[in-house]
Amino acid sequence: MAVGHSHAKFPSTGVWEWSGVLGRLLSSSRPNGGLMARKLAQSTLEKYRTRLEEERERLTEMIEEAAQALEEARQTEASAERSPDPGNAEAGSMKFEYEKELSMQQNAIDLLHKVEHALDRLESGEYGVCESCGQDIPTARLDVLPYATFCVSCASRR
Numbered sequence: 001m002a003v004g005h006s007h008a009k010f011p012s013t014g015v016w017e018w019s020g021v022l023g024r025l026l027s028s029s030r031p032n033g034g035l036m037a038r039k040l041a042q043s044t045l046e047k048y049r050t051r052l053e054e055e056r057e058r059l060t061e062m063i064e065e066a067a068q069a070l071e072e073a074r075q076t077e078a079s080a081e082r083s084p085d086p087g088n089a090e091a092g093s094m095k096f097e098y099e100k101e102l103s104m105q106q107n108a109i110d111l112l113h114k115v116e117h118a119l120d121r122l123e124s125g126e127y128g129v130c131e132s133c134g135q136d137i138p139t140a141r142l143d144v145l146p147y148a149t150f151c152v153s154c155a156s157r158r
Contacts, residue, residue, distance in 0.1 A: 038136050040128050048127065051146045052119050059112040066105035073098040111147070118147040130154050 040048075076094055121127045128137050132154035141148050150158065 038128075040139075044139070045122060045127065048142060048146050049119070049122055052115050052122070055146070056112065056115045056119070059108050059115065062108045063105055063112065066101055066108065069101045070098065070105065073101055114147040114149075118149060121149060 073094060118127065121129075128139075128142060129135070130137055130151040131149045133151060135151050135153075137148055137151050141152060148155070
């Protein structure tokens with residue numbers, strides 16, 4: 001056969017036999033079609049680790065600041081309740097600010113848990129693989145959400 005020809009035959013195996021092997025690999029019972037999950041390069045994993053650690057630090061600071069703001073709002077609200085007219089607009093505004101700070105703090109805590117979970121998956125070698133179907137999470141998704149643990153398809157079903 002000519003060099004560079006794409007359908008070379010192997011010693012005791014023809015092209016059609018190899019295509020059958022490939023077909024069996026692709027249709028195996030593994031959740032991601034039988035293919036091994038891609039191994040992210042060490043430099044890529046380090047890039048995501050750095051981003052996740054920076055996000056963990058940012059969220060931790062945000063949670064601490066929110067806790068301080070909540071304490072200040074609570075103290076302000078307590079003093080407003082002692083004022084002659086606790087039903088005034090200022091008291092309503094303070095209550096709104098308190099609830100807003102509480103919601104922001106809870107969102108930051110939830111996100112921090114996701115970041116820590118992604119870091120755990122990075123350490124265990126499972127980072128970048130969907131927790132639901134076992135397929136690779138596209139790096140484009142990880143670039144936007146480095147704490148993603150589900151592929152787009154599985155995340156849209158949740």
